[in-house]
Amino acid sequence: MIRARGLTKTFHRKSETVEAVKGIDVDVREGELVAFLGPNGAGKSTTLRMLTSLLEPTAGTAEVAGYDVTRHPAHVRSQIGFIGQGNGGGFSYRVLDELHNQGRFYGLGSAEYSRRAAELLEALDLGGLEKRTVQSLSGGQRRRLDVALGLMNHPPLLFLDEPTTGLDPHARANLWEHIGAMRERYGMTIVLTTHYLDEADDMAERVVVIDHGEIIADATPSELKRDHSDDLVTLVVAPGSAGGAPSGTDLLPDDEATLRTALASGDGEVRTDGAVAADGARTVRISTAHGDTRLPEAIEALRVAGFAVRSAELRQASLDDVFLNLTGRSLREEAA
Template identity: 75%
Template sequence: MIRARGLTKTFRRGKEVVEAVKGIDVDVAEGELVAFLGPNGAGKSTTLRMLTSLLEPTAGEAEVAGHDVARSPAQVRARIGFIGQGNGGGFSYRVRDELHNQGRFYGLSSAVYTERAADLLAALELGGLEKRSVQSLSGGQRRRLDVALGLMNHPPLLFLDEPTTGLDPHSRANLWEHISAMRERYGMTVVLTTHYLDEADSMAERVVVIDHGQIIADAAPDALKREHADDRLTLVVDGDEAAVRQALPVGLGEVTTRPHDGGLMVQVATAHGAAALPGAIEALRLAGVPTTSADVRRASLDDVFLNLTGRSLREEAAA
């Protein structure tokens, strides 16, 4: 569905040349949901704007939905849906009129766009809001309207550029529920940019990590975590450090200890933490070191980003 090679974008600001995207190679297969993950300014949105023909690449090439983005932009746009960071509906316009106009832009007949608008309003729980102005809608309703606008042409490929930024957790979850239902219904390929780690982890089948305009990792979320980060076991024990280190299995992982409430807190960085925990507790018990509490923290995509770049993506997104 997408094939990009050497995709590059530079901007000039006076005498300064800004390399926003630096030679990206990426493929997206039909039916995939791929998330582009990275901090603000990493090049995610610029990449999407090139793939959707809104920005002309400085160098490289990209084929989207079977057409070259530079030579056949109209053919690309006819086959994609694009939901940008801002709201797509005109604030003073009525909801139904915006959907009908979108259908007209795609050259749909009156009968077709009327039916599709009604169908999408019902599917995205916007029924009863047809005559309301866009500015009167809540933030979550506006984003669902954006999804409806992006789906009026029944695109085989949908681009979502940070679709849930600014929404509260409930509205974010609600929007993703609707996007997932629409994807299943229409069999769409979805490309998403986000700096929300939980969205990329839970929704995407592949995560493409971008930093400073370059792809630094590309794999399924679990594969990225296995390759670039460890789980962390935390145990509080009644014993001394020497006994703990002697008891824990060789090769379990890096062990650190510190005093904690009259006992000893033991932390172990290890792969497959949940599976390793029972064996660690049993080894300590057999050595006469009882465990009073235990916890497992699974590796996260932020751990992956931190290990790859030395920076926390979660902290940068919050800033």
């Protein structure tokens, strides 16, 4: 559905040259939902604008829905839907009029665009708002109208540029529910940009991480977290005499060698805090790719060795951990 090679965009501002996108190579297969993840200014939106033929590349090539974006931009636009960061509807225009006009722009006949508009109003929970002006809609309703406008030509490929920015959590969840339903109904390929980690993790089948105009990682969310981050198991271990320990023996958790021996059979890196509490408790941390199975294994190994586990916590790897390990900074902080 998308094939880009060496895609580059350079801007000139007075005496300064800014390379916003630096030779991106990316492929998107038919039916995929791919998220471009990165902080503001990373080059996500610029890449989308080139792929949608709205911005001419400085260098490189891209084919979208079978057409070259530079040589055949009109053909590309006929095959895609594009929902930008701003609202697409004119504020003083009525909802139904905007949908009908969008159909006319794509050359649809009156019967076809009327049918299509009615179908999308129902599917996107906009029924009853046909005569309302765009400016009178809530933020979530406006974004659902944007989705309807982007789908009027029944595109096989839909581009979403930060579709939920500015929406409250309920409106975000509602919009994604509708987008998911539209994708299932029409079998669309979807490409989106976002800096919301949960959207990329929960919705996308592939995540393309972009930083400073370059792709630094491209894989499924689970593969990215497996390859570039670890789960963290945190245990507070105290003296005890359970399991396999000799009767009446209290093992001290400051016996680091005994602790490490007990945990050596499992995977991951084991670290112990230098500080020991007054009652002898010590914190142990295990970095592992398999936190969900490593946690019960570690608790049982410590019990058998004679230690008591007072508390246990599992923090699973996130895409923010991936970005931090790849770039040295947090994507959450960058987005904020």
